[in-house]
Amino acid sequence: MKKMIIHGGQRLTGEVTIGGAKNSTVALIPAAILADTPVRFDMVPDILDVHNLMLILKSMNVHSTFEDGVLTIDPTEIVEAPLPSKAIKSLRASYYFMGSLLGRFQRATLSFPGGDNIGPRPIDQHIKAFKALGASVSERDNTVHITTGPAGLHGARIFLDVVSVGATINSILAAVKAEGTTVIENAAKEPEIIDIATFLNNMGAHVRGAGTDVIRIEGVSTLRAMNTHTIIPDRIEAGTYLSMAAAIGDGIVIKNVIPEHLESFTAKMIEMGVHLEIDEDSIFVPRSENLKPIQVKTMPFPGFATDLQQPLTPLLMCAKGSSVVIDTIYPKRIKHIAELRKMGANIRSENDMIVVDPSTHLVGSEVQAGEIRAGASLVIAGLMAQGTTVIDNADNILRGYDRIVQKLTALNADVSIQSAATLVEDGQD
Ligand SMILES: CC(=O)N[C@H]1[C@@H](OP(=O)(O)OP(=O)(O)OC[C@H]2O[C@@H](n3ccc(=O)[nH]c3=O)[C@H](O)[C@@H]2O)O[C@H](CO)[C@@H](O)[C@@H]1O
Ligand SMILES: C=C(OP(=O)(O)O)C(=O)O
Structure with missing residues (x-):
């Protein structure tokens, strides 16, 4: 299993092109x-x-x-x-x-x-x-x-x-x-x-x-x-970059998106007060401040995707009040919580309800990507945090995020993978 190393605290800017789903x-x-x-x-x-x-x-x-x-x-x-x-x-x-x-x-x-x-x-x-x-x-x-x-x-x-x-x-x-x-x-x-x-x-x-x-x-x-x-653009990768851009961006264009596939997600960002500029196949996310807390409930499409509840969490931590997330598809999808708490996040789970309080002073820590989207939330939190974050089990992120190190580097982030990800050996059981 590989490690992702993030030196956080820098604001991101530029453009990112979403890959196939x-x-x-x-x-x-x-x-x-x-x-x-x-x-x-x-x-x-x-x-x-x-x-x-x-x-x-x-x-x-x-x-x-x-x-x-x-x-x-x-x-x-x-x-x-x-x-x-x-x-x-x-x-x-x-x-x-x-x-x-x-x-x-x-x-x-x-x-x-x-x-x-x-x-x-x-x-x-x-x-x-x-x-x-x-x-x-x-x-x-x-x-x-x-x-x-x-x-x-x-x-x-x-x-x-x-x-x-x-x-x-x-x-x-x-x-x-x-x-x-x-x-x-x-x-x-x-x-x-x-x-x-x-x-x-x-x-x-x-x-x-x-x-x-x-x-x-x-x-x-x-x-x-x-x-x-x-292949159609990956709406979950797009949502991850949308959240990241609003949380730590100084103006980011997200290209190759189908905005209709993202409506349940962008509607929530707009409700928070993010002034998205949505075009035919790209979305511009300006620097975002004074965000409002929201409530999110995951549902089958066209509802809010379970795969985006964790990537949204770091943005919820920027809001001025308590947000609530209920994952009706996977109520136990909470592997990010303990790890985000290590970084200083005010987040907890109560009776299958995730409560996210303002958490603006994150600190770099060693954390585990227990699964792909928990990993995505740690990447965003690591970029927001002061200091160095080491994400163990980064293969869980690499199994679903296309060329993530190159894309983040192009946005001005300081991110690396400690060594190449290993594949399961051919034919070995
Ligand atoms: C490769 C892939 O596309 N993965 C996605 C797919 O997973 P996946 O296709 O495995 O998820 P499903 O849509 O099947 O699961 C939805 C819900 O139905 C339940 N269930 C499912 C099948 C079944 O036979 N019995 C049953 O009870 C599951 O436990 C879950 O609570 O949809 C999930 C829900 O949007 C996403 O999180 C995954 O990213
Ligand atoms: C749960 C996910 O993937 P998979 O169904 O491939 O495990 C996901 O992409 O968030």
Whole structure:
């Protein structure tokens, strides 16, 4: 695990360009194995999750290359093979290979996914969907075995009991080549789901209604990529830089954003008194003072994203009064609290409610990035603090923030990583 070193206290200025969305990318890569041709993505973020997914592809004889934000994947020589369980456990989204392998081979065997430790993360709705589509699912030794009979998968009605991004995308991946019509009800509506549907539809799939809570899929027998798929901007990375810019910026332009994807977040910043200048695909954040406290409740899209509650926290510490955050999706997503307190922040958790009081005198400390967004809040706090902050477990940040050191350095921050991030070793279990 690597360390991020931040010499804080300098105000930031300049511009930052947001990369492609992590949560699209990590679904698009598994989706690529459904294609009967090579596929090409651009605006791919340079994050550890991508490199670990490439290791998983390699274990199935799927060749991929990644250079200057362009990722090519050739699944035409794919073979069924045991998947490297360390790589599978290094990220949450490896569960998308359940849906895509099922779509490709009518069966899938893989260990349970990893990802951020943010409280219980069951996959019962994914499994319910696979069963509805005609698969049998069994679990042994921390491994999920999914099989189908000779008839393969068939279209079905899938009603998701909880609104789940992962279960919605996995249902689409399994159903896209299944015989007949699938209808997913109570589907999640996140923009990343639309991105996956767009990629599949451009290859000949029939996925309709992505972005609404009813998605209808007519199965097709072949998928052929005809053009490069450009990944949508990462709204969570954008929100992180928006918060940082208002907390410690002297005027920062955030480029390559889709403002409509950020409305629940920018609405809260505006409520705090940040005078955002929102353009078609960029947002200017001026130096911000006299901020008001707010209340935030996380919800599925288009509500306030759980992935942004921690990155917003350092900005809440700048407000003149107590703010309250309630994470309804992951009520135990509080790994940032103890670490921010080490830096002198007035923040506490009471009955699944996070209370943030004014905390303007942060001091550099040694802290742990317990998960990606806890890490993001520590990066912002470290930039605000006087002195040096050392963030341990920085790999948790690097798994989802594209070229973060370069981007922060360009904004005038003094940030470094102690040594290159390590990948999970290929094939080692
Ligand atoms: C790779 C990826 O895209 N990760 C995102 C995705 O995670 P992920 O897809 O894992 O999250 P879900 O949308 O599935 O989870 C939403 C809620 O549903 C519950 N649930 C989910 C599935 C299931 O089978 N049963 C169940 O009870 C979860 O515990 C959680 O409380 O959406 C989360 C919620 O926006 C984000 O924090 C993650 O960044
Ligand atoms: C929880 C997150 O990621 P993952 O689902 O990949 O663990 C996140 O991106 O905030």
